[in-house]
Amino acid sequence: MTTFTRRLALTAVATAAFAASLPALAAERVNLGVSIPAATHSFMGGINYWANQAKKDLEKEHKDLKITIKTAANAPEQANQLQDLSTVTKINALVVFPFESAALTKPVAQVKAKGAYVTVVDRGLTDTSAQDAYVAGDNTAFGKIPAEYIVKQLGGKGNVVALRGIATTLDNERMDAFNAVLKGSPDIKLLDAKYANWNRDDAFKVTQDYLTRFKQIDAIWAADDDMAVGVLKAIAQAKRDDIKIVFGGAGAKDMVKTIMDGKDKRIGADVSYSPKFIYDAIKLTAEARLKGEKLPATTIIPSVLITKENAKDFYHPNSPF
């Protein structure tokens, strides 16, 4: 990582020098900037891994492509980096995973105003005219698929508790989709849904309290594979065997491995929401721009049910996530 940042700094300087000395050539080359959140939790670790993977693969493949990756710890820092990418690195294409929709809309619009082609990933901007293309995971399916699975496995009858992430629109979208499915099964009761911040420790505590409070729980929607780890530990500690299903989400490698090996009968399935979509977004953008083409306005990378049958397609042992 350190050598990587050093290389990043060097390439940034080199590109700047290069771009300044060869303005004529710069037009045919694609100088692509990638702006993503720093690896503050495993999912973002995955995003970082796949972004770097894309840089490695694509730069090897295309001589006229130059990719600069910047990671930011918060929204203001990301806005500064977008400015730098635009004025110093002189990018002509951008793939951005915004920290927040509203806060980053203007900074991204400014990059676009300078003539760069902009692909926004995962979180849409509040003003879509600031972007050329949008690539996203499917949050509705992320909530809908687990709900359908739980309803089916429980035969339409039982008690469910849910864990939520952090209070964001994305989390609301998932929860609403989950609730919408449960509405169709009056005998499935959602006992409660509390926030556990996509964090193992918090998930552990929230689950402990659920187990104290509810004597019969048939399924727990952990809504994230990291949180599922905490949920399982809390169940083990309380020695409860009434829980038949623990459903995570996002397809972390350990969880996919568990499904592949059939190690835990409570974990029969997962829903994909792979950080790999950043790889797809960078690849699609870079290859379209090299040909001088545009991307469709919206590309949804579908979330699908991961079961024992298809688990191996979702298993990436080298990814940190």
Add this chain to the structure above:
Amino acid sequence: MPPEPQTPPPQPEAAAAAAHRSEAKPRWTERLHGLGPVIGLVLLCIAGTLLNSDFATVDNAMNVLTRTAFIGIIAVGMCFVIISGGIDLSVGSMAALIAGSVIMFINWAGPASGSPLMAVMMGAVLAVVLGALFGLAHGLLITKGRIEPFIVTLGTLGIFRAYLTYFADGGALTLDNELSDLYAPVYYASLAGIPVPVWVFVIVAIIGGVILNRTAYGRYVQAIGSNEQVARYAAVDVDRVKILTYVLLGVCVGIATLLYVPRLGSASPTTGLLWELEAIAAVIVGGTALKGGAGSITGTVVGAILLSVISNILNLTSIISVYLNAAVQGFVIIVVAFLQRGRR
């Protein structure tokens, strides 16, 4: 009748009382001053029981106390640092980095040494040693380097967490299964019906109380916090005392971490997030002045328990919208602080 979470069975109760006795100055005003958090906690427990009868069960009390142990142990160390007029913002990141280092060490030493048990024990020792070393580095930078503690520890907050993220490649560091099973009892086992982390928490609190109120060192810490200049004129070795407060805190973080690792058997970039604020809040809610000079270990312990009880009650009921959880915690903290506004 709700069992009072801060007094599990006899021994700890006696201990807490002893610690309290040792802290209670003869003046009754001092006594009253320390009662704010206790009153707050009792009121909360009554409210919790009324809202959900499951709150007042032994199991729930043990869950809450075990959870509190990490923050509580760190808060005891933090109490010393704050009384001496310092602050440490890095404890959450430090705990995360120590957890990650210990996991990597045990994973490596288990197969290498051929004795998993030895590896786990060495890992536990490593946690405390690392904590002490990090604390020593803080102390030296603050005293010999003459940098504000706020700045030093703000710097290390970023450094520690970044290194953990780097070691974990942005993912998680996880203990190998058999080693994890071997280590698990440290968190999950009970002695005489009380979970191990709670025992450790009680012991750390008692030792902390004794050092603060019964030793010359404890008096020096308070003297420096009251007035550093005067302490210097009184020939107190201010630098050494200050460095030791950070080392003590580091050791507390190490102890908390060695208890924490077996819980989930993994460390990730979100481990220990915001623990520093929870620990500082526990100390301040417990009646220690943020500007230093005076404080109480008993208050700190009660403060730490109070903070976890709030979130426990919120998890056990659903009358309040989940969006307002943080607001409820904020109100309670302010009310408790109001109850014990003492000398200004």
